Amino acid sequence: MNERNAMKRTPPEGERERAVLCAVNRAATPVWLVEDHLDELAALADTAGADVIERITQPRMKPDPATYIGRGKVSEVTQRAKNQGANLVIFDDDLTPVQVRNLEQRMKLKVIDRSGLILDIFARRARTREAKVQVELAQLEYYYPRLTRMWTHLRGQQGGIGFRGPGETQLEVDRRIVQRRITQLKKQLAKIGRQRETRRRSRRRIPTAALVGYTNVGKSTLLNALSxxxxxxxxxxxxxxxxxxxxxxxxxxxxxxxxxDTVGFIRKLPHHLVASFRSTLEEASTADLIVHVADLSHPLYDDQIEQTRRVIEQLEFEDKPTLLVFNKIDRVQQTSFIEKARQNHPDSLFLSATTGLRVWELQKRLERILFAAEKSLALEVSPDQLRLLQEYGDSVELRNKQWHEGVIRLTLAGQGADLANALRTIDHPIPQGL
Ligand SMILES: Nc1nc2c(ncn2[C@@H]2O[C@H](COP(=O)(O)OP(=O)(O)OP(=O)(O)O)[C@@H](O)[C@H]2O)c(=O)[nH]1
Ligand SMILES: [Mg+2]
Structure with missing residues (x-):
């Protein structure tokens, strides 16, 4: 039988694939943690469009450099996958190019790792031009070292999970073509980044809070609840x-x-993705405040908080003021559970974005922090000056307007620099200390 026929058929787009999950259980890692990682891998597989047929772990001191799991285990996984009609084996850790090649050769099944799976999901989810360019770049950088002849030969016949991308070029055989495309994509990204920067500057300066956090904690739901x-x-x-x-x-x-709202983080987020999404995440880096959202109903919320902090450090905006918010409290029955989290994270807030419970508290806290440096100034202006101020934008607020013998008395409120700019637009002297 030649290799082509030996490979499992990949279901057409839209049809779900069948996957076996595989992890090495290192001696130092508790079993429940390995299980949690596998739960997350299963959720990733489901999101990518695969039904998980079986989960297999192997206790080992460290992964085998040639095949990740032991060689005997390779035959066992292959057999079990084939008996269950699986076409795909997903590994919880990143595999080296050599391991992928050896495994595919022996298993005659499609082999991908956690990073490959995450990249695939990003590829399917990308909608805007910027997201598509970012994902394609991350995919190419990730697959570039894996472009061996054998690998290309096997992969050329594959489709489905792990092989989808916005650019359709990720499987180019010729490394030089890939390298050229990487350079091209980087240039495109830089250009999109500059356009984004111009747009951001033209947006008048309004206090901004960025919601960041682990994937699926409810950031988008909270954005909806707030707005x-x-x-x-x-x-x-x-x-x-x-x-x-x-x-x-x-x-x-x-x-x-x-x-x-921003893209969610996950444990072992491929670093190429973090790098290529940097410009998107820079939207968050220009915020005045980072709202770190966590899911209190998740058994490992503390670990997720830690993982998120690591990515924030990688992105180098850990010095920004941060507010920790625990979401999904409607799913937590015991108050002792909330109390424990409150003790460990004293300055945090507890709410539910779906039921709206205590969302107002977050809103108040955000207003307090974001408008803390706000100043106000009593003024008398002409109708023309009032019109100019009204056109000036959102960064200053006009309060208590009163007409008084042809002039308008009002209070102008906002950040010092914004007040000064607003006064400049109406040619008004700028008081000292603004
Ligand atoms: N029970 C409950 N479910 C919630 C709450 N907030 C969000 N969810 C649910 O959690 C799931 C994920 O919510 P999203 O808002 O998409 O989460 P996200 O953080 O934006 O996720 P990503 O964009 O994937 O990173 C959805 O099914 C929401 O309905 C909450 O307060 N309580
Ligand atoms: Mg979201």
């Missing part, structure tokens, strides 16, 4: 959001701030 809309896409699958969305949030006193 009173349901326009951000919410789904109980991983990586529902790839492009940062921003919404205006009106406060009771008529001031507005902006909340930005």
């Amino acid at each position: 009173g809309t349901d326009s951000a896409f919410v789904e109980n699958r991983l990586f529902a959001t790839l492009d940062p969305k921003w919404r205006r949030v009106e406060s009771e006193n008529g001031r507005a701030f902006i909340a930005i």
Whole structure:
């Protein structure tokens, strides 16, 4: 039988694939943690469009450099996969190019690792041009070292999970073509980044909070709850959001701030992805405040918080003021559970984005932090000056307007620099200390 016929048929797009999950259980790692990693891998597989048929772990001191799991185990996994009609084996750790090649050769099944799976999901989810370019770049950088002749030969006949991409070129055989494409994509990204920067500058300076956190914790749901809309896409699958969305949030006193939703993080997020999504995430880095959202109903929420902090460090915006918010408290029955989290994280807030429980508390806290440096100034202006101020934008607020013998008395409120700019537009002297 030649290799082509020996390979399992890949189901057409839209049809679900059948996967076996495989992990090495290192001596130092507790079993429940390995199981949790596998739960997450299963959720990733489900999001990518595969039904998980079986989960297999092997206790080992460290992975086998040639085949990751032991060689005897390779035959066992192959046999079990084939008996169950699986076409795909997904490994929980990243495999080296050599391991992928050896495994595919021996198993005659499609082999992918956690990073490959995450990249595949991103590829399917990318909608905007920027997201597509970012994902294609990350895929090419990830697959580039894996472009061996054998690998290409086997993969050339494959499709489905692990082989989808916005660019359709990720399987180019010729490394030089891949290298050229990488350079091209980097240039495109730099250009898109510059355009984004110009757009951001032209947006008048409004206080901004960015929602960041592990995937599926409810960031988009919270954005909707804060802004009173349901326009951000919410789904109980991983990586529902790839492009940062921003919404205006009106406060009771008529001031507005902006909340930005961002792509979720996950343990072992491929570093190529973090690198290529850097410009998207830079939207968050320009925020005045980072709202770190966590899912209190998740058994490993502390671990997820830690993982998120690591990515924030990688992105180098750990110095920004951060507010930790525990979401999904409606799913937590015992109050002792909430108390424990409150003791460990004293300055955090507890709420439910879906039921709206205590979302107002977050809103108040955000207003307090974001408008803390706000100053106000009593003024008398002419109708023409009033018109100019009204056109000036959202960064200053006009309060208590009163007509008085042809002039308007009002209070101008906002950040010092914004007040000064607003006064400049109406040629008004700028008081000292602004
Ligand atoms: N019970 C409950 N479910 C919630 C709450 N907030 C969000 N969810 C659910 O959690 C799932 C994920 O919500 P999203 O808002 O898409 O989460 P996200 O953090 O934006 O996820 P990604 O964009 O994938 O990173 C959805 O099924 C939501 O309905 C909550 O307060 N309580
Ligand atoms: Mg989201």
